[in-house]
Amino acid sequence: MSGRALSFGTIAEAYERHRPGYPAELFDMVAAYAGRPLLSALEIGAGTGKATRLFARRGVTVTATEPDGAMLAELRKHVPPSVRTVQAAFEDLRPGETYGLVYAAAALHWTNPEGRWPRTAALLEPGGVFASFGGPVRLADPAVEEAVRTARAPYLDTDEIPSPDGTPPERDMQWPGTELQRAEWFTDVQQHVIERRLTLSAHDYVGHLSTVSAYLVLPAPHRQQVFARILHTLPDAVELSADITVHLARRRNGL
Template sequence: MTERALSFGAVAAAYERFRPGYPGELFDLVAGYAGRPLRRGLEIGAGTGKATRLFAERGVAVTATEPDAAMLAELRKHVDVRTVRAAFEELPAGERYDLVYAAAALHWTVPEGRWERVAGLLEPGGVFASFGGPFLLTDPEVERAVATARAPFLDRDDVPSPDGTPPENAMQWPGTELLESAWFTDVQQHRIERRFVMSASDYVGHLATISAYLELPAEVREQAFERILRALPERVEVNADIMAHLARRRAGRDG
């Protein structure tokens, strides 16, 4: 767990306002893959509960885990579930769930032993799901203008693939790791298309919840946002597709 992973609490209210929720189509995808009732679920890095609501409102008894107290406090305003303030690596062994999932949070977990820990939290045959995706400006000219405005402050504002998988690869991370894990089988990758049109100020509000900007000194961060805002038209279209990875815990392994 890095400092960057713990940077979101300072903007918990903005995170709740500017990060979108998840569509019912995503739950249907996970539930259909499971092929059996999802009664108990564990969420890794729940944040303000964007994905928590999706599963809890559809009958899953969710335990939402999150290391940041401010993010958990914001989550509790919006959904009534069991919460645990802890990083994934700090979760005690013992309890097992039908579903373990992470919404735009898995890349913050420690790679060593990751899949054995996930498997240890799942019933045999239980489902693991990871999903999320960046906000990408659909207009190439607008994207270039934003990149130019951002350049004095940041070379890039995304989080690179943790295992170095290039964007053009057919299977993306964490599917690449799941395919190699002896703990999981039936690895699938799905894309759910999403497009949003938002104001320039709301787009910058979303940028204010991205860790790359949160690492900048406050004064520098505000300068970056001012330049980016000036580079934007009044309204922008973004590609916010969700990339979902699903896998099943092998029933024959102990752990």
């Protein structure tokens, strides 16, 4: 697991405060795709439990896995007592118990691609559902985005994570749907987008950036300098595009 993947525990409380949660529409989409009651779920890289809450509060018995102890401790403050928590990376989970749903919320790109899909399939009941969802939070105003790009340029070319398999952004099917379509263990691969717009104060937007891995791995003095430069360029409130891209797939029977 990369250094960027393990950088979040130091800012668990900030992550909880500044990362947006997930709307009820997301649960409804996954449940409709499943076509049967979602009774049990395994979550990959649960973080502070933003998605955990969505599924647990709709009656799903969730096992939330997360490799970082600080993130998991923060999660435990916010989720219902029915949630089971396991400190483990996805690669360290051993097949045994299976689930009706396995899902990852803005976390799948941190997992090791080697063996990712057979490992996921082994955790699913036959016909069970895999879901991955997330997406970048982008400034909606191109002029503000350009000002921020200029402010961060001495420190970072970009703060986004490139497509793990190199799929260009203009392609209809994005990662991980591209991999799922090729994976023999899965069928009925779908991609959907939930449009979402947010408004944050300038300080809260910088707070959000403080939870983004590209900034977390900068030396602390550089991180403070780039945040000050960005804050100086921002209006009092910023409009954000925070669309959620959802990928869904079903485990093939007999595999």
